[in-house]
Amino acid sequence: IQSTITLNNGTVIPQVGLGxxxxxxxxxxxxxxxxxxxxxxxxxxxxxxxRNEASVGEGIRRSGVPREDIFLTTKLWNDDIRSHRAKxxxxxxxxxxxxxxxxxYLIHWPADGWQQAWDDMQEIYASGRAKAIGxxxxxxxxxxxLLANSDVxxxxxxxxxxxxxxxxxxxxxVQAKGIAAEAWSPLGGTGGSLLGNxxxxxxxxxxxxxxxxxxxxxxxxxxxxxxxxxxxxxxxxQNLDVFDFTxxxxxMAAVSALDTGRRxxxxxxxxxx
Ligand code: A2P
Numbered sequence: 001i002q003s004t005i006t007l008n009n010g011t012v013i014p015q016v017g018l019g020x021x022x023x024x025x026x027x028x029x030x031x032x033x034x035x036x037x038x039x040x041x042x043x044x045x046x047x048x049x050x051r052n053e054a055s056v057g058e059g060i061r062r063s064g065v066p067r068e069d070i071f072l073t074t075k076l077w078n079d080d081i082r083s084h085r086a087k088x089x090x091x092x093x094x095x096x097x098x099x100x101x102x103x104x105y106l107i108h109w110p111a112d113g114w115q116q117a118w119d120d121m122q123e124i125y126a127s128g129r130a131k132a133i134g135x136x137x138x139x140x141x142x143x144x145x146l147l148a149n150s151d152v153x154x155x156x157x158x159x160x161x162x163x164x165x166x167x168x169x170x171x172x173x174v175q176a177k178g179i180a181a182e183a184w185s186p187l188g189g190t191g192g193s194l195l196g197n198x199x200x201x202x203x204x205x206x207x208x209x210x211x212x213x214x215x216x217x218x219x220x221x222x223x224x225x226x227x228x229x230x231x232x233x234x235x236x237x238q239n240l241d242v243f244d245f246t247x248x249x250x251x252m253a254a255v256s257a258l259d260t261g262r263r264x265x266x267x268x269x270x271x272x273x
Contacts, residue, residue, distance in 0.1 A: 002040070005225060006179045007155040011103065012133045013071050015220055016240055017043030019227035022190055025052040032231050033059025037070065039237045040242070045158075045182075045227045047075035047108055048093055051064070057097035072097070073104040073158075075136060076121070078111035078273060086120035086231050094129065105130035106158055109137045110268055115149060122152055134180075137268040140173045158182035160265050161224065163215055163258040168222075175223060182225040188213050189264040190229075199258060200227055207245040210238060217242045218255040 003015045018036040023029045029052040033044055037060065046056045046160070053074060060070060080257035090105060105121060107114050116134075121133040134156035135146070147153065157174045161167040161183035171181040188194025198212035209217070212228065216239055219226035228239045247255070266272070 014043040019229035029055035030059040034063045035233045037063035037065045043071040045073045048077040053096040071103040075106040075108040081113045081117045086117045103131045106136045110142045129184040156180040162188045186226045
C-alpha cells in the first residue's frame with residue numbers, strides 16, 4: 001500500500017513519484033513512465049525544461065491507467081517566468097502532454113517575475129486545468145515574500161533534498177506552513193556517490209533493502225514527497241517497494257548524519273539559468 005499526503009487544498013498526492021529529469025525524450029521516457037505506472041506508481045513529475053512532456057503523455061496513454069488515477073506534475077520554466085508567459089507556457093505544456101489538466105503546476109525557480117507568475121497560476125488554478133499550484137526551489141524568504149503578497153498558499157515546494165544534503169531546516173519550515181515538501185535529487189542525483197555509501201548498504205542489510213530503498217524510506221518517514229529518477233525497469237520497480245519496512249529512529253538519524261552540507265544542484269539564491 002502506497003502512502004499519500006493531502007495537500008492544503010484537499011488534493012491527494014502519492015508520496016513516491018517517478019522523476020524524469022535527464023530522462024531522454026522518446027522511447028526512454030515513454031518506457032520509464034509506462035513501466036512505472038504498470039508497477040503501481042500513480043505519480044509522475046516532469047517539467048517543461050526536461051523536454052520530455054510529450055513522451056510522458058505517451059507513456060501515460062500506453063499504460064492504460066486511467067488519467068484520473070494518476071498525479072502528474074509539470075513546471076513553468078524560468079524564461080517563461082521572465083517574459084511573463086505563464087498562461088501560454090502552461091497551455092503549451094498541456095498540448096505537449098496531450099492532456100487537458102495537470103494535477104500540480106509549479107514555478108520551477110524563483111526567477112525574476114515569479115510574483116506575476118504566481119498571480120497567473122492562480123488564474124490557471126481557477127480554470128480547473130491545474131488541480132493544485134505550487135513552487136519549486138523557494139527558500140524561506142521567497143515563501144515569506146509570496147505569502148505577504150498573496151492569499152493563496154502554495155500546495156508544495158519542491159526542493160533539493162537527499163541524505164547528503166537533507167535541507168532539513170527548510171523542509172521543517174515548509175511543512176510548518178502547511179506546504180508539502182517535495183525532494184528532487186532524492187538519491188543524490190545523476191553520477192552521485194551517495195548510493196555507494198557503505199552506511200546505506202549496512203542499514204539496508206538489516207531490512208533486506210538496497211541503499212536506494214533506504215534513502216527513499218528515509219524521505220517518506222520525514223513526511224516528504226520523494227521523486228526518484230531511474231530509466232531502468234528493475235530500479236523503477238525497486239524504488240516503489242518501500243512500504244513493507246520502517247527505519248528505526250536510530251537508522252533515520254544515521255541516514256541524516258550523511259549530510260555533507262554540499263548541494264548537488266544550484267542554490268536558489270544564485271542560479272544562472
Ligand atoms: P539510472 O537512471 O541509470 O537508474 P536522483 O533520483 O537523486 O536524481 O538519482 C537518480 C540516480 O540514481 C540516477 O543516476 C539513477 O540512475 C540512479 N538510481 C535510481 N534508482 C536506483 C536504484 N534503485 N539503485 C541504484 N541506482 C539508482
